[in-house]
Amino acid sequence: MDKKNNHLSVKEKWEKSVSDIVKRFPERKQKFTTSSNIEVERLYDSTVEKDSLGYPGEYPYTRGIQPTMYRSRFWTMRQYAGFGSAKETNMRFRYLLEQGQTGLSVAFDLPTQIGYDSDDPMSEGEVGKVGVAIDTLADMEQLLDGIPLDKVSTSMTINAPASVLLCMYIAVGEKQGVPLEKITGTIQNDILKEYIARGTYIFPPKPSMRLITNIFSFCHDYVPKFNTISISGYHIREAGSNAVQEVAFTLANGMAYVDAAIESGLQVDDFAPRLAFFFNAHNNFLEEVAKFRAARRIWAKIMKEHYQAKNPKSWKLRFHTQTGGSTLTAQQPDNNIVRVTMQALAAVLGGTQSLHTNSRDEALSLPTEESARIALRTQQIIAHESGVADTVDPLAGSYYIESLTDEIEKEVTKYLDRIKEIGGAVQAVEEGYMQREIHQNAYQIQKDIESEDEVIVGLNKFRQDEEVEPDLLKVDESLEREQVESLHSIKNNRDQQLVDKALATLKENARKEDINLIPAILDAVKAYASVGEICNVLREVFGEY
Template identity: 65%
Template structure:
């Protein structure tokens, strides 16, 4: 893009500027810090020029939106056609309470649903299980059976909205319930759209909501992908998640690298099943975090999109351009929210949403300002949604495609992050792949070290956190917080006990016995799971059956 003669000219003029302009200015007024870094610790130079992207090739590195390597976005017109899906993550208490929140958000202009499940549901326990005590409905909605799913989507036509479900180990069960409800509504499977997270690998490294060992868990993951490719063509069968990797302390490059490594493992598992890459890859999706350092986040998204396109084309031989597209949802950084001066979080979330928009996301959740204190109140969740709407309608970020393209800094940082991603992928490949890297504790240790560095920077004051280690003030105790009634647990437990008494016992036993037979074979489990949930088998009962067959995962310590 730049010939050698022009680069030499820039080099000389930069030296002259440093000697004649910069040095006298520094003598009068030194810079604020000796070293500037991004939030991930990447050094930031004082000034970026063409010298920092001397080998930049427009066609190879940038190209055009909607075309390989997709650096500039996956759609030819991006937000000039339509803006991202505004998909606020919601769920608390009972299915009835969450249904009311869903309806409220849709009335306020939200364009897609996103379900948060409580910890017992995520862990495969019913609300009356001893381990569920005190956790039912606390961080998400309690879903034990198809009856709960029916209430959750009461009055919401499933052919008119798309739904994202953040569920992993029991993903096949919750999707089976959703499909059964769609069938009850008269919606054919080919009209059902949405996403299920179904990403078990990151549970082993950072999040901990696993149930079964890796091998049978990967089998269930691939079963879901295979079934939807055959029967639910509009469904995104996996949301390969870097969000939780970043929340655990990873850098921007680590978030992207370890997520792509997981993606490679899933693609390979599907190919090993006998699936052609171009049959399932167009429905793979991703889920990323957005921190407050806007330019680093934009570079991260652009680098990841370009690297994934290369992986799919060069490593897996994909021929369909849609197989090479990294389509992703973004959630603003939960770990960046502070309990101190919580209204400051509105500004943080706005910057993070702006970064997601400039980076080219397909859907977005903006966190509520009070989430460091409680589940979001209605006022806070409204402000969060309005934040997205203001960025979309008023900021100008949606008027042109990839507006930061060509910035010497952004292009240099994009290249740098892509190289860091590539270095990690090569290391993981040398170890034998993602599962081997997890078993050896490599990914876990890398994230732990990054998290430790970041925490030390905050505690020392080296990295400013407004309201936490600088500009601190005395505050009155927070008020008007959303509290989940502890009676929810009792009511949900009673409801699931009553369901077990009232269901058709013969039909239930036959459905679970059939699921047992299928699970012990190499058949796809999804059809049997759908029949089991229709027979009113619960999440806990199906997971207990699989615990008997597959066993439970017990992690090693790498500390």
């Protein structure tokens, strides 16, 4: 060995020997990167610099928010379901609960999501198609028939009309005799990401933020176990962001909600413990694990250092995960079972609190009963057969995971600093900053797929000439007529004077910025006023965006 090599470190010697080998056997790529364009080194070792990790259940929660994690109990297996009528969806809910699902997750149809009744001309052709149609409290009663709300928690993917659907849920709980303090669940209630990535908004940002903080305050006083918002990175990722952008834009939105709540007069520790998050799980397995760990650490620092929260529960980032819908392919749909398994495993190794696994046929239609069962079984096999739930934070100490966690934190912090310079998340949304960043990344992803720099098995490589047509779920076209007839029956048989009085009170209160609107919405819901009627009153006062 020459003198020069004597002075090289062990790793440098190894790198030199590898470089000689690479000349003869070139690597697959000149540069390896994650989906967020973070360069992946050939090897990571103990020289990687790490922040203080702490222990599970301790600040900054990099290693998990609970000291025992899944050794005490598994994550909530919360399969997302909803289609057709409330009766049909109730049957699917009961089926999934019988199969071992531990929480409900409701998908609403498009008219419900944007505050239109099923008989509105805007709803034609969309009733019950991408979720369940909910017009009045009667539909919510049917949806939850036979499901005890003191024992089952429910997540509702609803945003602009979140206050209305929450009040319906509370009213059903009251009819079941469940005390408000025992009702558990989550409403998405994240309007900022609608402006950024999804599009089911109704009102302008300012009154939308008012409704959100009204919910924070009301639930703090009356429904203390209900998660008042699920700040969602899922749809940001589905729109084309990378992992870093997903975390950065989600946490920036979270800070905007905290700021709005404090500005409305709430104390940070009064509402922060009930904030929840919703992330995507994509295919770059190890990056996804690191992403979840980094998100926890960043949020803990934000809440403790920036907002000066005193309650440790305010520092904890609790999150639900859904596997990546945009990663699923219509080609060779059984391949999606493998993708979903990897993504679900990444979420579990990253420390998720609840999980939805997509079904193999969701690139083609709403999932069939068989596909939904396979998706649920995927979670159950990970929980009971893989062994990964037997120890806390099983990938901690991986040089690559720890390095990647640090890198993601650095890149997310750069985005947060830029958004702060712009004036915060609301201003960044109004200026289109986040939208542009997502669009640019989505464009690059598409280019990479078309050039085959990014291989999607079965789509741009390893294709089959003949595809087998799977059995798909089809929503009966007669459903829309039946739903409209049911709505008309409710409207014809309710106490119209009571409805008119409740809606008039709501309109009057909406014009006064210092009044919490949730009690008036709850009264309107109990009178069987419809989602559309309530939202139209608010449209009159707030306008549409």
